[in-house]
Amino acid sequence: MRRESRWRGNALAVHGPRRKVVFPVFSRPVGCFGAFRRVGGSTLRLFVTVRWAVGVVGRCEGGSVSDGGVGAGEAPAVSVAGPGLVPGSAPWRGAAVECALTAVMMFLVVTMVRWLLDPASPVFIADLQLALGVVGALVAVLLVGLILSPPGRGSGAHLNPAVSVALWLMRAFPGRAVVPYAIGQLLGGLAGTALARLVWGPVLQSAALSDGLARPAPGRSSVAVFALEAASFAAVALLIGFFVAHPGLARPMPYAVGLVVGLIIALLGPVSGGAANPARQLGPAALSGTTTALWAYLTAPLLGAALGAVVHYWFVSKRAKSGAYRHG
Secondary structure, three states, X not given: OOOEEEEEOOEEEEEOOOOEEEEEOOOOOOOOOOHHHHHHHHHHHHHHHHHHHHHHHHHHOOOOOOOOOOOOOOOOOEEOOEEOOOOOOOHHHHHHHHHHHHHHHHHHHHHHHHXXXXXXXXXXXXXXXXXXXXXXXXXXXXXXXXHHOHHHHHHOOOOOHHHHHHHHHOOOOOHHHHHHHHHHHHXXXXXXXXXXHHHXXXXXXXXXXXXXXXOOOOOOOHHHHHHHHHHHHHHHHHHHHHHHHOHHHOOOHHHHHHHHHHHHHHHHHHHHOOOOOHXXXXXXXXXXXXXXXXHHHHHHHXXXXXXXXXXXXXXXXXXXXXXXXXXX
């Protein structure tokens, strides 16, 4: 079957053999309540539009779209922990596990920051780039451990709202579980940071640590932070999309995700903070009261998820047309 897409003004027209659908991609937000509303609203519309486009084109090709499972024309269900490990009929149970896993992650991340970046620490590393390189390596190992743990295998170990959104956009995660997972991850980030504050005390409130907050380099604008954070998570989403399209290769997925996230921290940490995770930034920002570029840290990974999903769907569609990719 032949399908054509073309831009018409600010809308994308999708033509199929029996239907023609035109839907808006970007529109001007009503009113102006600051950068968070503008960028957040545009990001929300973008990934909802991407999800709609995937469903519409899937139906145009003769497939069916289901919110909670895999139908004809859908990629096999894949989670970060491996193929087929997505929540079933009880998303809040998986969300509770995500909350606990994210809390453990944030407690250990803040602990790393406390010991490696505190000038009074016996293991303090004065070179910021080297310190964040060590943090990145440790976080990579931590993520692999959490993903491969029994709880991680049960929930999928997304640990990041943007991961859940990316998998949903790729039709590899049920839509009904996205909001519960995101809430669990954000609450877990808050809980893990609060626990670290309780354990390590007032030292975390120092200007050098700010409860483990990811901070941009001096002089780096919020727009630049937004662009870097979106691009960095788009790379993560593309990696996840590769394993979604190749479920038979999912075994090394935890190691690949850990490696990429570690590299983001090591390379972009000194520049933009290298968070690429709203749950990683919300807890430290809330406890320290520092909101510098917070809107960018919270919304940019969602945009990255949408961009990664767009490229993923383009790749899968191209393979489907050539006959190299067959849906089960």
